[in-house]
Amino acid sequence: MNVAGLFADLLVVLHLAFIVFVIFGGLLALRWRRMVWLHLPAVLWGALIEFVGWVCPLTPLENRLRAAAGEAGYVHSFIEHYVAPLVYPAGLTPHVQLYLGVGVIVVNLLVYAYVLRRSG
Numbered sequence: 001m002n003v004a005g006l007f008a009d010l011l012v013v014l015h016l017a018f019i020v021f022v023i024f025g026g027l028l029a030l031r032w033r034r035m036v037w038l039h040l041p042a043v044l045w046g047a048l049i050e051f052v053g054w055v056c057p058l059t060p061l062e063n064r065l066r067a068a069a070g071e072a073g074y075v076h077s078f079i080e081h082y083v084a085p086l087v088y089p090a091g092l093t094p095h096v097q098l099y100l101g102v103g104v105i106v107v108n109l110l111v112y113a114y115v116l117r118r119s120g
Contacts, residue, residue, distance in 0.1 A: 005069035011062045015087045018058075022046035022104055026111030030118065043108050050101030053094050 025039040
């Protein structure tokens with residue numbers, strides 16, 4: 001694996017970390033209130049991507065890095081086999097994306113309702 005392939009793998013991990021932050025990052029506000037200022041824009045971005053059906057800018061960047069590495073697709077490394085399917089699930093349709101976007105909003109509304117109740 002060359003440097004571009006390594007960066008592509010790292011980008012997939014970063015992408016997954018961002019998705020986890022979008023879904024569960026509100027829990028960090030229980031400990032660090034200022035995290036809200038980072039998390040809420042991430043939630044809005046994550047939900048917008050799902051609702052509108054846009055492609056996250058990290059995806060084309062990863063594809064360019066894979067092409068630069070001479071990779072035609074995933075080559076069954078640990079990251080590509082286990083992490084990539086979480087970031088790029090099979091059968092992703094606009095209908096499924098709508099449910100994912102609503103799920104992100106609902107989970108975070110519940111978390112922030114709890115944060116507000118706890119602080120008030």
